[in-house]
Amino acid sequence: MNVYPTSQIKRGPRATKAEVESRRAALFSIVQQHRPMTVRQVFYQATVRGIIDKTEHGYLKIQDDLTKMRRAGTLPYGWLTDSTRMQRSPTTYDDLGQFMRTAAALYRRSLWTDANCQVEVWIEKDALAGVVYPVTQKWDVPLMSARGYASLSFLHSAAEDIANDGRPAFIYHLGDYDPSGVNAAAKIEETLRDMVGDRAAIRFDRIAVTPDQIELLDLPTRPTKKTDSRAKGFGSELSVELDAIEPDMLRALVDQKIRRHVDEDQLKVIEAAEESERNFLRTWRDQYGK
Numbered sequence: 001m002n003v004y005p006t007s008q009i010k011r012g013p014r015a016t017k018a019e020v021e022s023r024r025a026a027l028f029s030i031v032q033q034h035r036p037m038t039v040r041q042v043f044y045q046a047t048v049r050g051i052i053d054k055t056e057h058g059y060l061k062i063q064d065d066l067t068k069m070r071r072a073g074t075l076p077y078g079w080l081t082d083s084t085r086m087q088r089s090p091t092t093y094d095d096l097g098q099f100m101r102t103a104a105a106l107y108r109r110s111l112w113t114d115a116n117c118q119v120e121v122w123i124e125k126d127a128l129a130g131v132v133y134p135v136t137q138k139w140d141v142p143l144m145s146a147r148g149y150a151s152l153s154f155l156h157s158a159a160e161d162i163a164n165d166g167r168p169a170f171i172y173h174l175g176d177y178d179p180s181g182v183n184a185a186a187k188i189e190e191t192l193r194d195m196v197g198d199r200a201a202i203r204f205d206r207i208a209v210t211p212d213q214i215e216l217l218d219l220p221t222r223p224t225k226k227t228d229s230r231a232k233g234f235g236s237e238l239s240v241e242l243d244a245i246e247p248d249m250l251r252a253l254v255d256q257k258i259r260r261h262v263d264e265d266q267l268k269v270i271e272a273a274e275e276s277e278r279n280f281l282r283t284w285r286d287q288y289g290k
Contacts, residue, residue, distance in 0.1 A: 020065075023051055023052070023061075023065065024065050024068075024069055024074075026046070026049070026051050027042060027046060027051070027062065027065055027066065027069070027075075028069065028074065028075060030042055030045045030046065030049075031066075031075065031079045031080065032079070033248075034246060034247040034248050035078075035079040035080075035247075036078070036079060036080065036081040036130055036131055036134075036247070037079070037080060037081065037131065037247050038080065038081060038082065038127045038128060038130075038131060038243060039062065039063055039066055039080060039082075040059075040127065040241070040243040041128075041131070041243045041246075041247055042062055042066065042080075043058070043059050043062045043063075043243075044220060044241070044243050044244045045246065046058075046062055047220055048220055054220060054222075066080065081127075081130030081131060082127060082130070097285075100281070100284060100285040101285055103281055103285075104278060104281035104282045104284075104285045107274070107277065107278050107281055108140065108274060109270050109273055109274040109277070110140060111139065111140040111262070111267070111270060112140060112141075114266065115167070115261065115262075115263070115266075116167065116168075117167050117168045117169070117170055117261055118162065118165050118167050118168070118169045118170070118200075119139075119141050119169075119170045119171075119172070119258055119261050120141065120142045120143075120144055120158075120162075120169065120170070120171050120172070121136050121141055121142070121143050121144065121171075121172050121173075121174070121254055121257075121258070122143075122144040122145075122146050122171060122172070122173045122174070122188065123143065123144070123145055123146065123173075123174045123175070123242075124146055124147070124148055124173075124174065124175030124176060124181055124184060124185070124242060125145075125147070125148075125175075125176075125242060125243075126145045126147055128174070128242060128243065128250075129143060129145045131247050131250060131251065132174070132250060132251055132254050134251065135251050135254045135255045135258070136254065136258070138255075139255075139258045139259075139262070141258055144158060146175075146184065146188060148180065148181075148184050149180075149184045149187060150184075150187075150188055150191075152191075155188065155191045155192060155195065156195060158192065159191075159192050159195035159196045160195075162192065162196050162199075162200050162202070163195075163196045163197070163199035163200050165200065166199065166200050167200065168200065168201040168202075168203065169196075169200055169201065169202050169203070170203045170205070170257075170261060171189075171192070171202060171203065171204045171205065172205050172207050172254065172257045172258075173185045173188065173189075173204065173205065173206045173207065174206075174207060174208040174209075174242055174250070174254075175206070175208070175209070175242055176209060176239065176240065176241050176242050177209035177210065177211070177214065177236075177239055177240040177241075178224060178225070178228070178234070178239035178240070178241075179224065179225070179228045179229075179230035179231045179233075179234040179239075180228055180230060181209075181239075181242075182206075182230075182234065183230050185206050188204075189202075189204040192204070205257070207253055207254075207257060208242060208245060208250065208253060209240045209241075209242055209244070209245065211236075213245070214238075214240050217245065217246075217249070219240050219244045219245065220240070220244050221238040221239065221240050222238070222239055222240075222241075223237060223238065223239070224236060224237055224238060224239045225239070
């Protein structure tokens with residue numbers, strides 16, 4: 001198991017130009033292989049490969065490298081994701097033709113209308129939402145960004161959606177393995193169960209980070225913060241951030257959990273109907289949307 005001391009800023013000799021270029025080439029390979037990633041995920045993968053020290057100064061070096069690489073055009077901007085910042089604007093079209101072309105391209109049939117359950121994925125960190133979104137988007141599953149301790153309003157809205165649907169709800173949660181992360185997940189489960197009541201059954205499954213994953217994946221750890229008021233009841237001297245799991249592994253984990261609830265035969269029927277209806281929209285576009 002990779003155990004690291006509490007982060008400290010350590011300044012060693014200034015890296016040579018060749019060393020910097022070598023480090024940035026290694027970072028490029030990491031991001032190319034696992035994109036999309038967050039900056040912090042790149043940092044963790046760099047530490048386990050021995051590219052950089054797991055210190056605050058090491059993180060700042062990685063952050064600086066990735067910034068300069070993107071600005072220089074050597075690293076595509078789209079390979080790194082940051083879901084903590086977003087733009088809100090209405091969707092508008094130049095004319096009806098543009099709308100019809102867009103509708104034909106984006107049309108999808110709901111995958112879960114006739115399913116015997118509802119599925120949601122909850123993630124503790126906004127920044128990591130973009131990493132797993134390609135999977136939840138593929139499977140038409142809601143991705144809920146809790147931002148640690150979710151607000152009461154957010155939880156109430158989610159609970160009402162679950163209750164109004166009425167089918168058994170399978171909720172898969174991803175968060176840090178530390179006192180606050182584990183407690184935040186427990187509070188989400190407790191509050192949702194209380195608000196939904198007997199209107200729908202809930203199966204809440206914390207799928208990352210777990211103690212088994214820490215051992216199996218040899219995840220980099222850090223000492224549990226003694227200043228955290230929940231540390232006393234946590235029961236572990238070591239903590240692990242969700243960012244420490246490789247992005248591909250994280251996406252595969254979410255994909256595996258969702259796939260359990262998908263009826264393959266029903267999926268084929270839905271895909272066939274979807275393609276037929278998309279062709280109809282294309283015909284409509286070609287006839288009236290020019």
